[in-house]
Amino acid sequence: MVINVPILTIMRVNALWRLGNLCSWTQVIIRPKSIGIIGLRYASTSIMPDLTANRYNFKRGAYNSITDSHVKYFEQLLGQYQVITDPNECLGYNVDWIKMVRGNSKLVLKPKTTEEISAILKYCNENCLAVCPQSGNTGLVGGSVPVFDEIIISMKLMNKIISTEALSGALVCEAGCVLETLDNHLDNYGLMMPLDLGAKGSCLIGGNVSTNAGGLRLLRYGNLHGSVLGLEAVMANGDIIDCINTLRKDNTGYHLKNLFIGSEGTLGIVTKVAIHCPTRPNTVNLAFVGLESFNKVLETYHLAKRELAEILSSCEMMDYQSMCINTDLLNLKSPLTNKHKFYMVIETSGSYQIHDEEKLTSFVEKAMDKNFIEDGTLSGDPTKIKYMWTLRERLGEGCLLDGYCFKYDVSLPLPNFYKLIEALHKQLDNTRVIRISGFGHLGDGNLHVAVSTAEYDPEIESQLEPFIFDYVSQHRGSVSAEHGIGMKKTKYLAHSKKPQAIELMKQMKKMMDPKGILNPYKVLPD
The missing domain is CATH 3.30.43.10 (Uridine Diphospho-n-acetylenolpyruvylglucosamine Reductase, domain 2)
Structure with missing residues (x-):
């Protein structure tokens, strides 16, 4: 249909x-x-x-x-x-x-x-x-x-925007507000949400906070532990914990808000959020470039940090198979004529168009002179920028069109960032795999791994796990960069956390939810 x-x-x-x-x-x-x-x-x-x-x-x-x-x-x-x-x-x-x-x-x-x-x-x-x-x-x-x-408690009807302070940039809203709706609202005040996700049209701010979501511009605006000023949450016994605060500085005792950020609903249900929203930039420019190796990707990112400095707002990467998802499955057209092994999306945000254009153009020219970049296109046009971002944002959706998709969200030190994808090509039975692709937030070391099969394949899953988490742990990465632990990664939590830390988490859970009714089977291992 x-x-x-x-x-x-x-x-x-x-x-x-x-x-x-x-x-x-x-x-x-x-x-x-x-x-x-x-x-x-x-x-x-x-x-x-x-x-x-x-x-x-x-x-x-x-x-x-x-x-x-x-x-x-x-x-x-x-x-x-x-x-x-x-x-x-x-x-x-x-x-x-x-x-x-x-x-x-x-x-x-x-x-x-x-x-x-x-x-x-x-x-x-x-x-x-x-x-x-x-x-x-x-x-x-x-x-x-x-x-x-378990009884599902849907937050979608708690979608009121409570207050917006244009001067301080403090927004207070209910947890069921859609991220994109909040960003559109803030546009009227010259502000923006400090996080931007491919799922912004459907994800809710309470879920973003509860999983400590990162997104496309963490490089510029940091994670939610820094952006959330306060929140309101309901404990397992029904007690309401009101930590709503619109001050950026409040050094009075324990920062209880941080207990709920990233706890995935296991310690309490977030109902309201106060978040600091940065000023919306007057000018945005984008470079979409093609490269021949991941080493060139790293060299280009290093150069971007030096040359673009204060106006650099995002740096994303995609491999060739990721671009094929766009062109073959989503019927999107690449901005570049030739095919490349790697692609980068580099965004700048500032206040003066001519200055930012000159800096971005100069950066791309230097990168090409150094043979870091094979080809590229630049634009300050909002329509073209939106389209080029579409090529990155819709990958999470597009990789599902191959069949069944095993998706992983990990963080790794940049020298080992793409080596995980290379290791998976050797580890997996390629006769059973349709596609292995890697894309993600280069600026914060967050790699999204997508392995597609015709249908759910337990043999491929056994080849993926625990291999992928062992690899991440051996290279001092994190088994979850921005989507949390959920039920899928509970037995791998120890790959990123020491036993003493996990035991303390269990004690906190027992104290705040003695009967364990809040989102059971999630986050903590049995």
Whole structure:
């Protein structure tokens, strides 16, 4: 089935979960008018992922099962339309967007206020009912969908912007606000969100905070531990922790906000966020370049840091197979005539167009004189810039079109950054693999690995894991750069954290959630 609709009608990727009544999971291809075929496919039930509990051999915790009396309580608390029990509707909340995991929740709650979440958690804690907080469901590690039948608490209706301070740059909003919506709102104040993700049209700020999302411009604006000024969260027992603060400096005791940033909903549910938003640049320029080796990529990045300095806002890389995803699967055209083994997207942001153009042009000329770059194109035109960013931003979506995709999000020291991809070519059975591609945030050492097979292949998964995490650990990297641990990486947490640190995490979890009802089976190993 093919549906042609304007892009604004569907709010991009994850809003499609609820487009009419498409829960029969027939194939849907959306053709937005502005960017061509989006290629997002929803699998038929015949290729739905196995239940997570079965595929990954989980044992259910000692939680109670949902009864009619529980459902009745929630209907009285929230109202009938905020409680979903229909299996077809629940299905969209039970499966992650890359179709890797599938839960079996029979109840989805959609609260509108912090007080409603407080009442929900208080009741669930008293009745030993496990819950799974869910934002935009755009993660890669199974953190936002149930493992068994946990109650899903969807944050999508908590989408109010509470305040915006133009002078200080402080924005306060509810956790269910879509990242792109917030950025568009801030444009009216000459501000911008400090993070930018390919999934910005569907991810929610609460989920971004709960996973400590990084994105395309961490190089310039840092991670969310620095940008989040304060937050509000609800504990497992229903207590509301109000740490909302719009001050940039508040050195009064423990920074409790940092407990919830990156905790993936296991310590509390983030309900409101106060975030510092930088001034939106007056001028943005982009260079899209092709290179012959990864060593040239590193040399170009090093030169960019020296030559572009204060105006450098992003530095991304893609390999040849990543570009083939764009050209062969997404029907996008490369800005460069010739094919190259590697590509880079280098963005500058500043206040004076002529100055920034001259600096970027001078940098590219020097890089070409040094034979770092084979070819390239520069633009300050917003339309062309948006298109060139599309080639990087849509890779996460495009790699799903090969079939089944094993996706990994790791960070590595730059000398070892792309060697992981080279090692995978030797490690994997290439007769079973369609594509191995690597792309990511060069500026912060975050590599996205995508390995495509025709369908889920347990043999390839056994070749990937633990190999990929062993490699990362041996080279002093992190098994998760920006998507968290979820349920997929719990047994590999020790590859990046010492036993004493993991034990302290367990003690904090036990203290803040004694019955373990908050997002069980996630983050911490058994």
